[in-house]
Amino acid sequence: MIIYRGAGFFTLLTPIVAVLLLMWLQQDPTVAKGNMxxxxxxxxxxIGAAINTxxxxxxxxxxxxxxxxxKHxxxxxxxxxxxLAIVVVCAVVAAVR
Structure with missing residues (x-):
């Protein structure tokens, strides 16, 4: 049973890559190295989920x-x-927080 078809795996891959890039490019000096x-x-x-949307x-x-x-x-x-659901959840959590 395949849970994705075509480029559907990008649904998880693009947010993960965006988080890793942001962690690498914009390091926060107030947290320990490797954390964000x-x-x-x-x-x-x-950002990653919006790109994927x-x-x-x-x-x-x-x-x-x-x-x-x-197809995908x-x-x-x-x-x-x-x-799109990931984008909405991130926006809601950011607004509540």
């Missing part, structure tokens, strides 16, 4: 026949929708 603050983590996840809209554009699955999906949903 919650706002940095939320920013990295939000746009990528999902571009890759899955076009008309599909009724009942035909998306993650957990049987087109890859842009779980990424």
């Amino acid at each position: 603050t919650l706002p940095q983590f939320l920013l990295g996840c939000g 746009l990528l999902g809209f571009v890759l899955n554009r076009g008309v599909r026949a009724e009942g035909e699955p998306a 999906h993650f957990f049987y949903l087109p890859m842009q929708w779980p990424s």
Whole structure:
């Protein structure tokens, strides 16, 4: 059973890469080396998921026949929708925090 199809694995990969890049490029001197603050983590996840949302809209554009699955999906949903949910969760947590 495959949980992704096509480029659907980018749904998890792009936020992880964005967090690692942000950790490497913008090191916070107030935390121990290799750690990051919650706002940095939320920013990295939000940026990575936003990039993946746009990528999902571009890759899955076009008309599909009724009942035909998306070409690029993650957990049987087109890859842009779980990424959009990650962006919303990051924004809500940042607003509440």
